[in-house]
Amino acid sequence: MDSSNKNLVLRILLTISLVLVSEAAHESRGIPSEEEKKEMERQLKAINKPAIKSFKTEQVEIFDCIDIHKQLAFDHHLLRNHSVKLKPTSVPKWPITYDNKGQKVGPMQLQLKGISCPHGTVIVKRTTIQDLINSQHLKSIGFNIPRHVLSQGSNIDLSGHHFATADYDYDNVAGVTGNINLWDPQVSHDQVSLATMAIAGGPKIEQLASISVGWMVNPLLYQDHIHLYTYWTADGYNKTGCYDIRCPGFVQVSKRIPLGVLLQPISVYNGTQKEMDLSLHQVVTSRVSGVNVGYWPQSLFIASGLVKGADLASWGGQVYSPKTEKSPIMGSGHFPKEGFGKAAFVNNIHIMNGKGEALIPQIYTIETHESSPNCYKAKFVHDEDEPWIRAVYFGGPGGC
Ligand SMILES: *[C@@H]1O[C@H](CO)[C@@H](O)[C@H](O)[C@H]1NC(C)=O
Ligand SMILES: *[C@@H]1O[C@H](CO)[C@@H](O)[C@H](O)[C@H]1NC(C)=O
Numbered sequence: 574m575d576s577s578n579k580n581l582v583l584r585i586l587l588t589i590s591l592v593l594v595s596e597a598a599h600e601s602r603g604i605p606s607e608e609e610k611k612e613m614e615r616q617l618k619a620i621n622k623p624a625i626k627s628f629k630t631e632q633v634e635i636f637d638c639i640d641i642h643k644q645l646a647f648d649h650h651l652l653r654n655h656s657v658k659l660k661p662t663s664v665p666k667w668p669i670t671y672d673n674k675g676q677k678v679g680p681m682q683l684q685l686k687g688i689s690c691p692h693g694t695v696i697v698k699r700t701t702i703q704d705l706i707n708s709q710h711l712k713s714i715g716f717n718i719p720r721h722v723l724s725q726g727s728n729i730d731l732s733g734h735h736f737a738t739a740d741y742d743y744d745n746v747a748g749v750t751g752n753i754n755l756w757d758p759q760v761s762h763d764q765v766s767l768a769t770m771a772i773a774g775g776p777k778i779e780q781l782a783s784i785s786v787g788w789m790v791n792p793l794l795y796q797d798h799i800h801l802y803t804y805w806t807a808d809g810y811n812k813t814g815c816y817d818i819r820c821p822g823f824v825q826v827s828k829r830i831p832l833g834v835l836l837q838p839i840s841v842y843n844g845t846q847k848e849m850d851l852s853l854h855q856v857v858t859s860r861v862s863g864v865n866v867g868y869w870p871q872s873l874f875i876a877s878g879l880v881k882g883a884d885l886a887s888w889g890g891q892v893y894s895p896k897t898e899k900s901p902i903m904g905s906g907h908f909p910k911e912g913f914g915k916a917a918f919v920n921n922i923h924i925m926n927g928k929g930e931a932l933i934p935q936i937y938t939i940e941t942h943e944s945s946p947n948c949y950k951a952k953f954v955h956d957e958d959e960p961w962i963r964a965v966y967f968g969g970p971g972g973c
């Protein structure tokens with residue numbers, strides 16, 4: 574693939590993951606029949622594994638401590654014989670540095686207050702009927718969108734979708750890291766605003782694999798405020814993959830930090846900046862605030878290109894809004910030119926190469942992309958001092 578193609582693929586890919594969410598928004602209010610409800614209750618029993626201990630948060634979400642060997646991931650047909658790797662086999666030594674004006678949101682703050690899962694268990698958010706109603710729509714849309722993309726070629730309908738990102742598109746990349754600062758942009762029920770880092774690869778869109786991690790405001794998925802999210806697909810969003818652990822795949826290893834957890838505290842405009850360090854890498858794990866949260870086993874990606882290494886990496890922001898509404902805030906709602914303390918950023922950007930070494934990417938390997946520069950911008954930073962050697966400011970007030 575030449576580089577312009579690869580960029581397109583990444584943008585398509587990130588856009589599709591938003592389509593999955595947004596299309597569902599329009600149908601999510603349909604009330605299921607009694608029969609459908611019964612079927613969903615049956616499904617819930619299969620999804621929600623027996624809890625050894627359970628907790629209810631102030632947000633009325635339920636978290637369960639589940640036997641690590643009996644979690645949902647192992648319902649995946651490719652993972653029947655998988656044995657849990659408590660520690661990833663090859664963790665690169667990611668250099669973790671923070672701007673001395675910022676504050677790290679540590680694992681203690683991401684842990685749910687008063688919740689402590691026993692040894693040998695992992696913490697997972699319990700799936701509800703409403704989650705199922707929503708994910709059914711995610712699924713059905715997932716079948717349609719790739720066809721649409723393929724048949725339309727480059728004339729993809731991007732209306733409603735906006736992004737402002739810094740993208741690495743040069744050589745094989747096996748992982749990424751960065752510190753993302755936290756904001757809580759207001760959105761309407763049907764809108765989405767997120768900050769993410771992702772890697773993606775694959776020879777064709779049908780074999781396109783991608784994993785991403787970041788924060789997201791998405792009332793359909795998470796009611797309100799900002800939540801830690803992950804997404805994966807191994808086939809260009811056709812049949813595989815989902816957010817967090819809404820389908821079997823992600824193997825949770827942490828008993829402290831669940832996917833989908835509410836993130837707090839957030840940054841204050843012209844005040845204290847709250848940051849979280851995140852990393853994704855081949856084998857393929859997800860670390861949050863220095864805690865190994867879990868991983869997607871390689872066997873999920875064998876049929877796709879990702880096992881051999883991703884072609885692309887991306888850091889930045891995305892939003893979605895139905896055409897009938899003005900697009901929401903991205904990041905802090907302020908443009909990159911306002912800089913530290915005011916604009917959203919990802920700094921301390923590193924990539925991991927095929928040998929498992931963490932590297933600072935060369936300046937020329939990174940380009941910014943803005944879908945709607947009037948509303949959202951991205952600014953690549955390459956200063957002398959960590960963590961600003963490679964960084965991106967992104968965001969804007971929206972209103973497109
Ligand atoms: C799991 O192990 C069994 C018995 O060794 C084997 O027959 C089966 O093919 C394996 N399944 C997978 C998905 O590797
Ligand atoms: C989706 O997967 C099915 C079966 O695996 C395949 O027949 C179909 O062509 C795929 N669709 C796209 C758009 O890749």
Ligand SMILES: *[C@@H]1O[C@H](CO)[C@@H](O)[C@H](O)[C@H]1NC(C)=O
Pocket residue numbers: 843
């Ligand atoms: C930011 O904070 C500084 C110091 O507290 C203050 O002087 C300045 O006016 C503030 N700027 C904005 C745009 O609020």
